[in-house]
Amino acid sequence: MSPSILLTRPGAVAATGPDDGVAAHYGHPVTEQRALERGIGVVDLPLVAVTVTGPDRLTWLNTLSSQVITDLVPGGSTELLLLDPNGRIEHAAAVLDDGESAWLITERQAAEPLAAFLDSMRFMLRVEVAQQPDTAVLGTSAAGPDLRGLAPEGSRPALTWTDPWPDTAPGSTRYGHPDADHPGTQWRARLTLVQRDHLTEVVTAAEAAGARLAGAWAWEAMRVSAWRPRLAREVDERTIPHELDWLRTAVHLEKGCYRGQETIARVFNMGRPPRRLVLLHLDGSEHVTPEPGEEVHSGERVVGRVTSVVRHHELGPVALAMVKRNLAADAPLTVAGIAAAQEIVVSPDGMGTGRPEPSQGPALRRRTL
Incomplete structure (x- = not known):
């Protein structure tokens, strides 16, 4: 994928590593970080979208992933993990549905492997998998500007995903601080999908309304201070979700069978990450x-x-x-x-909250969270 058009902005300094293709900053990294914290920052992110379209999309994704997807309503936000047979993280994606397609937002480098894996698992189901290179992802604070109404007339309606981190969702557990004490409650992320051809117009309209363009360095500072794990940074070939406290928002402990579920259950019930x-x-x-x-x-x-x-x-x-x-x-x-x-x-004792009593045994469906 070609570098972002916003790298032509005055003062733009290109990012490297997994943020390659977007700006690290636009000349004022500390000011940009403060703008994000104040809720007026807008960041061009190195993320892309993969769509799953068709009437079976939600039930199919539900069978593959760690998350319950079947009850996702149009406009709703969640996230999922795709694990290997040993419960190690292979893919992670923010998920929202528009009523016709499920949009999976992931790292730029992970989009092609994610699409290839999903395509290999379609079999006879009524789903179609496609990468969306014409879609850009803008990041803001969840309390920041709503970018959906800034796209030019005639463009595709913008979609917005709100990060559930760090709330411990029903059916999930946590390995760290209670939600109320978690630093992630002080800054939550929002991702808005816009047509790449209209990226400049959307950002310019946001700036005219008082927003400030910020770079990937500012976004990463907010993410790290919120203890938010990232696929391109915190995940290696051995990582299981418990080690990152990622069960909070990406794993439902009471759903049916999926690849890697045995490890999720075993570590939660009997082991320690x-x-x-x-x-x-x-x-x-x-x-x-x-x-x-x-x-x-x-x-x-x-x-x-x-x-x-x-x-x-x-x-x-x-x-x-x-x-x-x-x-x-x-x-x-x-x-x-x-x-x-x-x-x-993540607590050194390695124990998730909501653990079953010994008499209940290891069955996931009998657990009270």
Whole structure:
């Protein structure tokens, strides 16, 4: 996919890595971050859409994914995970339905593999899978500007997805803080799908109404401070949802069989996830930050790796990292020689809320959440 037209804006600096193709910032990364926090920021995101169209779309997606999709109403928002047979995350997507098609919003690099997997699973069902390269994704705060009415007359109606994070949905569980105490409640995301040909016009209209264009760095700072996992950053070939506290919004524990469900149930009922997500507060006096992928050390021992690194306008340099579950919460840590202190995201005890009583056994359908 070609780079975004908004990279031609004055001051635009191109992002790299999974954000390639959009702007990291437009010359004022801290101001842009504050604009997002205030609810006036608009971000051109490195996300794309895959559609599933046809009368069987919701029931079919329901059989494949970790989430209950059958009761998704037009305009409603949810998210799903597609797992491998061992319960490891292969795909993640924000999902909304317009009454005719289910729109799956995912990472740019993941769209083609996602579409290929879905297409391979169609069999005789009445569904059609298609990538939507003509659709751009704009991000705002959920309390920010509504972009749906800004598209030019005659263009396709814009669709909006509201992030459920960090609410623990009915039928789900959490491995970290209660919803009311979770930092994700302080900033929630909204994604709006617009025709790529009209991207400039929509953003210009938003700016005329008081919005400010912001880059991917600002978006990532908000995401990391909300402890929000991202497929392109926090997920590797071993990741199971429990390690990221992703059961909150993406997994329904009482739905029927799907690939990877046995691992979801077994770890929830009887086991503990082998790793856990933490937020690392990095020593800001070094004036440098580690790169994603750097090892986390406790003394001479490697205890994890960094997945996302940002400079937050209030928290300073912070990172998300996956560490061993049994790492002590007060263990002194370093990343690339930089001192780090961990803030617990996923509880070290590895226990989800709403666990069944021992007499109930492991059956998922008998669990009271």
